[in-house]
Amino acid sequence: MTQMQRFRDGTGLKEALAQAMDRLEDAGVVYPKGHLEQVLERYTLKNVPYPYIVLRVWVPRITRHFFYSEAVKLRGEFLDYGCGTGDAVRHLLRDGYPRERVRGFDLTWKSIDLGMDLYADREEVGDLFLVTDQFPFRPERFDTVYSGSVFHVIEDEDEFMEYLMYAHDALKPGGIFFGSTLGLRDGVVARSSAGPPRLMKRDEMTGYMAKAGFREITVRVGDRSGMPGAAPDLCVFEFCAKKTAHQDEGDR
Ligand SMILES: C[S@@+](CC[C@H](N)C(=O)[O-])C[C@H]1O[C@@H](n2cnc3c(N)ncnc32)[C@H](O)[C@@H]1O
Numbered sequence: 553m554t555q556m557q558r559f560r561d562g563t564g565l566k567e568a569l570a571q572a573m574d575r576l577e578d579a580g581v582v583y584p585k586g587h588l589e590q591v592l593e594r595y596t597l598k599n600v601p602y603p604y605i606v607l608r609v610w611v612p613r614i615t616r617h618f619f620y621s622e623a624v625k626l627r628g629e630f631l632d633y634g635c636g637t638g639d640a641v642r643h644l645l646r647d648g649y650p651r652e653r654v655r656g657f658d659l660t661w662k663s664i665d666l667g668m669d670l671y672a673d674r675e676e677v678g679d680l681f682l683v684t685d686q687f688p689f690r691p692e693r694f695d696t697v698y699s700g701s702v703f704h705v706i707e708d709e710d711e712f713m714e715y716l717m718y719a720h721d722a723l724k725p726g727g728i729f730f731g732s733t734l735g736l737r738d739g740v741v742a743r744s745s746a747g748p749p750r751l752m753k754r755d756e757m758t759g760y761m762a763k764a765g766f767r768e769i770t771v772r773v774g775d776r777s778g779m780p781g782a783a784p785d786l787c788v789f790e791f792c793a794k795k796t797a798h799q800d801e802g803d804r
Pocket of ligand 1: 602605633634635636637638639657658659660663699700701702705706711715
């Protein structure tokens with residue numbers, strides 16, 4: 553395997569896929585013989601759009617979020633917005649969330665397909681995922697919208713604002729938007745050259761969310777253990793915000 557096919561921490565794609573499958577086997581997934589080889593034939597680092605998510609398949613990221621236990625209890629209509637491999641969807645289902653109330657949406661099938669190959673559950677969950685290039689849901693459709701590691705991949709300012717506004721519009725009044733993103737640690741003045749395209753400071757992120765209409769915004773620094781090899785000026789921000797019941801649309 554060439555250098556190009558290795559992650560920054562040195563793990564190769566084959567090892568990363570094998571480790572992901574080990575984690576999933578521990579969680580009860582049963583693979584047919586030769587499954588790893590079949591999956592390896594389908595994927596290279598070039599067609600895994602966000603390679604690092606392979607390292608984190610079934611790593612309990614959403615479940616560590618400070619709002620997760622509340623989100624599970626809410627049992628409302630739930631959208632995983634920018635779902636990637638769909639880890640969050642599987643964690644919710646594993647924790648008893650009603651499947652008819654969960655949807656995963658992304659702009660591309662690539663990571664969703666990889667997720668279904670790794671979880672070997674295409675038949676069971678295929679209908680929960682939706683891909684279009686335009687946000688497909690009507691306003692006020694969801695009680696909860698989750699965003700896992702999406703903010704930091706959206707470089708373009710207008711696209712980022714649009715992402716937040718769709719999340720806001722899709723929520724019912726009183727609905728909750730929660731998730732996590734890489735950001736700049738408090739006290740860091742400017743980003744280093746390494747890292748994803750968008751790295752915001754806490755206040756900057758709060759400002760964007762307020763501009764999209766969110767209120768009661770909480771941002772906490774989360775667990776860094778899921779980001780091996782990341783620069784020390786980066787951190788994981790966990791956020792939670794509300795669409796107020798009587799939103800003044802004029803103040804966006
Ligand atoms: C780093 S991956 C994270 C995936 C998953 N949420 C997770 O936690 O593993 C970021 C995902 O956001 C999606 N994404 C980026 N921009 C988006 C947008 N404007 N609307 C919806 N999804 C978007 C990407 O396609 C990708 O699947």
